[in-house]
Amino acid sequence: MRCSHVSVSFGSGAAEIRALHDVSFDAREGEFLSVIGPSGCGKTTLLRTVANLIPPTGGTIERVPGERILLVFQEDSLFPWMTALDNAVFGLEMQKAGAGWREAAARELLDRFGLKGREGAYPHQLSVGMKQRVAVIRCFLSNPAVMLMDEPFAALDAQTRLALQQELLALWEPNRKTVIFVTHDIEEAILLSDRILVLSGPPGTVIDELPVPFARPRHASLTLEEEFLELKRRIWAKLGSARMESVVP
Numbered sequence: 001m002r003c004s005h006v007s008v009s010f011g012s013g014a015a016e017i018r019a020l021h022d023v024s025f026d027a028r029e030g031e032f033l034s035v036i037g038p039s040g041c042g043k044t045t046l047l048r049t050v051a052n053l054i055p056p057t058g059g060t061i062e063r064v065p066g067e068r069i070l071l072v073f074q075e076d077s078l079f080p081w082m083t084a085l086d087n088a089v090f091g092l093e094m095q096k097a098g099a100g101w102r103e104a105a106a107r108e109l110l111d112r113f114g115l116k117g118r119e120g121a122y123p124h125q126l127s128v129g130m131k132q133r134v135a136v137i138r139c140f141l142s143n144p145a146v147m148l149m150d151e152p153f154a155a156l157d158a159q160t161r162l163a164l165q166q167e168l169l170a171l172w173e174p175n176r177k178t179v180i181f182v183t184h185d186i187e188e189a190i191l192l193s194d195r196i197l198v199l200s201g202p203p204g205t206v207i208d209e210l211p212v213p214f215a216r217p218r219h220a221s222l223t224l225e226e227e228f229l230e231l232k233r234r235i236w237a238k239l240g241s242a243r244m245e246s247v248v249p
Ligand SMILES: Nc1ncnc2c1ncn2[C@@H]1O[C@H](COP(=O)(O)OP(=O)(O)O)[C@@H](O)[C@H]1O
Pocket: 010, 011, 017, 018, 019, 037, 038, 039, 040, 041, 042, 043, 044, 045, 046, 202
């Protein structure tokens, strides 16, 4: 997947809102790419444009023909009228599989990630953390070529967030699909990704691209290592200087 000089505007004339400006990057096959940037800089617009939900005003997006892309939202990715189990198995690829296999695969992941005994619960009966677990499990069971995740852990408390980051890596590491993961949390971006795009805006523009050199599997304790902190400081400084430029004309 490759974005070349992508711009997106909403409205026109005096009411025009420029959400993205000249954004270019590629997401390599099997890569975990994070996109980090301040609130309102255009991250969601970027994912929605990649997912083909918003047409770019300028530039092009090259996708692999026939490749399925799936988007996981910050909240409310689940159907409120379906149980956790039915939500987990909802997905195109899954529907092709036999009902027995489908259910067994979903139950196994729900059990493994803390939803044992809650398979029959509806979303309103689950915590935010449980709902996001189901949304992530559904994404993996559905097995798209590219997974887009829009701050899926942003609404969680710090403990739950750490747990879900580890669970996401445990699901992703065995057969690495391309992921584009949006976050505004620097630690989360470093812990999860192979590479980080730093955005400033609005309009969203790529101001830096940093490889993350740490070996996998990664554990939360990595966040205490000096090299990790060094990278965190670099990204922090990048985001800080972008903020200053947006207030100092
Ligand atoms: N559908 C829309 N119509 C008009 N403006 C929009 C729309 N979606 C997003 N925007 C604007 O585009 C900018 C980027 O928004 P968004 O992509 O949601 O940022 P982020 O996800 O980084 O917080 C904001 O100024 C926002 O108000």
